[in-house]
Amino acid sequence: MRYLPLSEKDKKEMLLEIGVGSVDDLFKSVPCKDNGTIKPFAASDEITLSKEFKEISENNIAAEDVPCFLGAGAYRHYFPAAAEYLLSRGEFLTSYTPYQPEISQGTLQIMFEYQTQVARLTGLDVANSSMYDSATAAFEAVAMACRITGKNKAVVSGGVHPDIASVIETCTQFSKIETVVSEHLKALTGEEEINPDADCACVVAQIPDFFGNIADLTDLAERCHKAGALFIVVFTEPLALALVKSLADMGADIAVGEGLGLAGNLNFGGSGLGLFACRKEYMRNMPGRLVGETVDADGKRGFVLTMATREQHIRREKATSNICTNSGLNAAAFSMHLAWLGEQGFKNLARLNHIKALEVASRLESVEGVKIVNHSFFNEFTVCLEGQSAKATVLRLVERGVLAGVPLSDFYGNAEEYLLVAVTEMNTDEDIDALVRGM
Amino acid sequence: MEFNVKTLFEEGSADKGTDVYVKKSADDFGGIRLGEAAQERNIGLSGLSEPEFVRHYTQLSQENICVDSAFYPLGSCTMKHNPRFNEKAASLYGFAHSHPFAPDEAVQGCLEVMYRVQELFKNLTGMEMAVLSPAAGAHGELCGIMTIRQALTHRGDAREIILVPTSAHGTNPATAAMCGYKIEQIPVNEKGTVDTKYLAERLSGEKGKNVAALMLTNPNTCGLFEEEVQKIADLLHKAGAFFYMDGANFNALMGIAAPADFGVDAMHINIHKTFSAPHGGGGPGSGPVVFAKSLADYVPVPFVVFEDGEYRIVHQTPLSFGRMKMFNGNFPVIVKALAYMSAMGSEGLKRAAQDAVLNANYIKAKLSNVLNLPFKQNCMHEVLFDDKTLSEIGITTLDLAKALQDEGFHPMTVYFPLIVHGAMLIEPTETESKATLDAFVDAIKRIVEKAKSGKQEEIHSAPHFTPRRRLDETKAARQPVLTASS
Numbered sequence: 001m002r003y004l005p006l007s008e009k010d011k012k013e014m015l016l017e018i019g020v021g022s023v024d025d026l027f028k029s030v031p032c033k034d035n036g037t038i039k040p041f042a043a044s045d046e047i048t049l050s051k052e053f054k055e056i057s058e059n060n061i062a063a064e065d066v067p068c069f070l071g072a073g074a075y076r077h078y079f080p081a082a083a084e085y086l087l088s089r090g091e092f093l094t095s096y097t098p099y100q101p102e103i104s105q106g107t108l109q110i111m112f113e114y115q116t117q118v119a120r121l122t123g124l125d126v127a128n129s130s131m132y133d134s135a136t137a138a139f140e141a142v143a144m145a146c147r148i149t150g151k152n153k154a155v156v157s158g159g160v161h162p163d164i165a166s167v168i169e170t171c172t173q174f175s176k177i178e179t180v181v182s183e184h185l186k187a188l189t190g191e192e193e194i195n196p197d198a199d200c201a202c203v204v205a206q207i208p209d210f211f212g213n214i215a216d217l218t219d220l221a222e223r224c225h226k227a228g229a230l231f232i233v234v235f236t237e238p239l240a241l242a243l244v245k246s247l248a249d250m251g252a253d254i255a256v257g258e259g260l261g262l263a264g265n266l267n268f269g270g271s272g273l274g275l276f277a278c279r280k281e282y283m284r285n286m287p288g289r290l291v292g293e294t295v296d297a298d299g300k301r302g303f304v305l306t307m308a309t310r311e312q313h314i315r316r317e318k319a320t321s322n323i324c325t326n327s328g329l330n331a332a333a334f335s336m337h338l339a340w341l342g343e344q345g346f347k348n349l350a351r352l353n354h355i356k357a358l359e360v361a362s363r364l365e366s367v368e369g370v371k372i373v374n375h376s377f378f379n380e381f382t383v384c385l386e387g388q389s390a391k392a393t394v395l396r397l398v399e400r401g402v403l404a405g406v407p408l409s410d411f412y413g414n415a416e417e418y419l420l421v422a423v424t425e426m427n428t429d430e431d432i433d434a435l436v437r438g439m
Numbered sequence: 440m441e442f443n444v445k446t447l448f449e450e451g452s453a454d455k456g457t458d459v460y461v462k463k464s465a466d467d468f469g470g471i472r473l474g475e476a477a478q479e480r481n482i483g484l485s486g487l488s489e490p491e492f493v494r495h496y497t498q499l500s501q502e503n504i505c506v507d508s509a510f511y512p513l514g515s516c517t518m519k520h521n522p523r524f525n526e527k528a529a530s531l532y533g534f535a536h537s538h539p540f541a542p543d544e545a546v547q548g549c550l551e552v553m554y555r556v557q558e559l560f561k562n563l564t565g566m567e568m569a570v571l572s573p574a575a576g577a578h579g580e581l582c583g584i585m586t587i588r589q590a591l592t593h594r595g596d597a598r599e600i601i602l603v604p605t606s607a608h609g610t611n612p613a614t615a616a617m618c619g620y621k622i623e624q625i626p627v628n629e630k631g632t633v634d635t636k637y638l639a640e641r642l643s644g645e646k647g648k649n650v651a652a653l654m655l656t657n658p659n660t661c662g663l664f665e666e667e668v669q670k671i672a673d674l675l676h677k678a679g680a681f682f683y684m685d686g687a688n689f690n691a692l693m694g695i696a697a698p699a700d701f702g703v704d705a706m707h708i709n710i711h712k713t714f715s716a717p718h719g720g721g722g723p724g725s726g727p728v729v730f731a732k733s734l735a736d737y738v739p740v741p742f743v744v745f746e747d748g749e750y751r752i753v754h755q756t757p758l759s760f761g762r763m764k765m766f767n768g769n770f771p772v773i774v775k776a777l778a779y780m781s782a783m784g785s786e787g788l789k790r791a792a793q794d795a796v797l798n799a800n801y802i803k804a805k806l807s808n809v810l811n812l813p814f815k816q817n818c819m820h821e822v823l824f825d826d827k828t829l830s831e832i833g834i835t836t837l838d839l840a841k842a843l844q845d846e847g848f849h850p851m852t853v854y855f856p857l858i859v860h861g862a863m864l865i866e867p868t869e870t871e872s873k874a875t876l877d878a879f880v881d882a883i884k885r886i887v888e889k890a891k892s893g894k895q896e897e898i899h900s901a902p903h904f905t906p907r908r909r910l911d912e913t914k915a916a917r918q919p920v921l922t923a924s925s
Contacts, residue, residue: 001787001790002782003520003522003791004787004790004791005870006872011794014797015797026817032696032700037700040785043784053527053531057534057548058533061541063536064532074766076536082489089497090507091504092503093521093717095511096718097721100504102907103902104502106720109499110499110720111721113448116922125922130722135762163766175619207476244478267529267534268767269765270574270769270771271722271723271771272766290919290921292920294915294920297909306919312577312610313610315613322580323578325711326723327721327722328719329720339456339487339492341459343453343481346456354465354472354473358469358472361468377472
């Protein structure tokens with residue numbers, strides 16, 4: 001058994017030290033042992049497993065191998081080799097949550113750098129050291145806004161990713177919080193108008209929205225603040241933030257985002273990375289772990305987990321959240337990626353994405369029966385396939401080896417002819433030709 | 440070694456970073472379409488050239504202790520060895536580059552992995568249903584309790600209370616509160632297990648009908664198996680309540696006993712503890728949940744089924760309480776669970792649980808005359824000491840923990856569980872050798888001897904030889920600096 005170091009001789013000596021005759025004696029308090037419930041299954045050696053897993057993995061169409069225009073919250077980006085290498089270091093991979101700061105400065109400093117990057121990206125004052133993903137972060141933001149305002153109604157724009165809206169609904173359904181999700185088609189066509197009333201604790205809107213539109217949210221934020229509500233902005237493509245007004249400038253009080261696409265490979269959508277930032281005055285109401293700067297006994301700068309009195313291990317049922325394990329290594333990956341890109345690299349990558357998306361949009365616009373619905377977009381837009389089923393088109397193109405996009409009918413009942421098309425730096429000219437031909 | 444690494448923002452600058460060549464122009468395609476919010480702004484990101492980049496993070500890594508480099512006996516955290524084949528399997532090209540919204544036909548390999556892990560978890564726990572979407576243990580708890588609430592709602596039963604023992608993980612009461620429940624504590628008896636007399640009284644008659652569930656960690660946070668677990672289950676079921684088991688400590692039981700057999704209705708599994716996925720400095724984890732038949736209809740989406748020779752994701756069921764995460768769960772972590780279970784087989788998992796329990800009892804035996812044991816009986820996979828002996832020799836639990844760092848060990852879990860004074864919870868796991876355990880025991884003995892010989896001051900000021908000395912946590916909390924200034 002290759003993962004188990006104890007030898008038979010060790011075990012004998014240890015049992016003697018303990019003063020029992022056999023290992024079974026240590027399990028006397030456990031009932032229902034070896035009663036046949038657990039059906040035996042065999043062990044395999046690593047050589048066999050290596051082949052077996054490779055075969056299973058090949059039963060997928062890798063997005064890298066085909067023209068792939070899938071997005072909908074999971075955007076395919078290049079991940080730097082240097083970061084991939086560094087993340088595989090045991091010091092990052094096999095350490096726990098940094099409860100012992102004297103011997104965990106590596107993790108802590110990276111989290112501090114990550115918090116700084118997320119704060120600057122959103123324009124907000126502070127960020128936590130990550131949540132599971134954007135959807136759970138959005139729910140936490142809603143719960144936080146309700147705590148701060150003392151009100152219990154959340155209004156979610158129809159332009160918020162339907163899975164994020166759905167997670168907010170799911171996670172608030174058994175609490176005092178009432179969640180109202182606006183109709184999606186109005187958001188798609190740019191006709192949505194949200195007017196929060198005095199009962200409203202928060203409004204949740206997304207930029208770019210699920211359909212790819214980029215609206216200036218400043219007016220909505222103002223209406224929100226007039227009603228005494230907090231404004232929560234969701235983003236699923238952090239790269240887009242390089243080319244628009246900062247979320248804080250638009251009036252966001254809390255911003256939450258999905259870091260998946262910049263934190264490594266897509267990995268079938270997991271594990272995600274929930275970015276979470278807010279204005280300074282709300283920091284003690286934040287969920288999740290926070291890393292802060294301090295000094296050690298010799299006066300040397302160091303970092304620690306801080307403001308733990310918000311958290312479950314101290315506050316139990318009065319905690320700001322039940323979260324414990326977060327997405328630490330993905331946060332490190334995200335942070336490394338941004339450090340590798342730098343300010344110019346990040347902006348250039350954003351420009352490259354937008355320009356590629358412009359190219360695809362302009363070429364698709366010349367295809368008969370295909371219309372771009374968006375007035376504005378970053379690297380993803382919604383296509384209307386006038387009268388045709390988007391799902392059928394997608395399946396037809398899969399057979400030709402093209403992953404054309406995500407049909408809105410996967411999420412909504414009344415959107416058969418709409419297709420979401422995402423274009424990133426990973427799409428080549430050949431990919432674009434294949435898509436346009438296929439359509 | 441360099442232990443004073445500048446921050447990224449002190450070291451880097453806005454003009455450094457990688458090259459991204461943009462060869463076409465927006466004007467080639469009719470100009471930008473970013474809308475009214477378009478703005479070029481100074482974000483304040485700092486970049487590094489690649490040589491600086493590699494050195495920055497390599498130096499930072501050297502300030503971390505990890506399972507690869509040292510014994511890491513954090514109680515209730517199961518810091519076992521993380522097999523590298525797991526990492527290789529999870530990063531296979533076909534998995535790494537699968538998109539979550541690809542049609543099922545294009546991701547049969549991913550779905551096979553998920554289906555097999557669901558089936559294996561059902562097998563190991565004896566349960567009817569498994570879902571993999573929860574992202575961590577606490578998220579799994581939320582999943583379990585929401586499922587219970589959905590089942591109760593469906594039968595028109597508006598129960599208001601969740602019971603948790605005083606020894607529970609902090610996540611248990613926090614989770615129950617998130618589901619709108621009131622929390623009531625159940626006392627622990629002098630043996631360190633649930634006071635079933637109290638529980639029986641609490642669940643009797645009309646007042647028992649207001650209890651939705653009990654959340655119980657088993658083995659519990661004292662490292663003890665709840666011997667009366669079947670009685671606990673019976674009492675709950677008779678009162679119409681559900682039995683939720685926090686499976687954070689399943690490492691002691693895997694392959695040995697199936698929780699369904701002792702009446703558990705729902706339990707989560709921490710893949711990042713029991714099933715050998717690494718903790719990554721705080722995540723990502725994965726907290727799948729298994730359910731008995733009584734709850735199977737109410738579980739969240741998505742999950743994977745196998746029908747007519749094809750794997751398919753189920754996105755909707757009539758009675759599901761909904762969706763609790765983006766996409767399909769923490770997929771790479773799920774791959775690691777399959778790799779681990781396939782490497783171990785059922786016998787291997789059983790042996791791992793046995794070795795974990797053996798290691799914990801060995802530490803208990805070796806330290807029984809050095810530290811004070813609040814509960815004397817054999818423990819499971821972790822052993823709990825309190826600070827009675829330490830206070831007699833003038834040092835604290837924290838002092839011992841910090842002094843252990845100087846000895847080259849990661850400390851045990853300290854000050855948890857809360858039911859004993861100055862708790863030290865030691866979980867060695869099965870992947871440590873006897874030699875390591877002996878060295879750890881010797882280190883504790885040395886520290887205790889040092890205190891006995893009057894050198895407490897040296898221990899109060901430990902650690903001395905780590906990348907940082909004790910850090911000022913009060914300053915950090917009172918004058919929070921959460922982002923870099925430059």
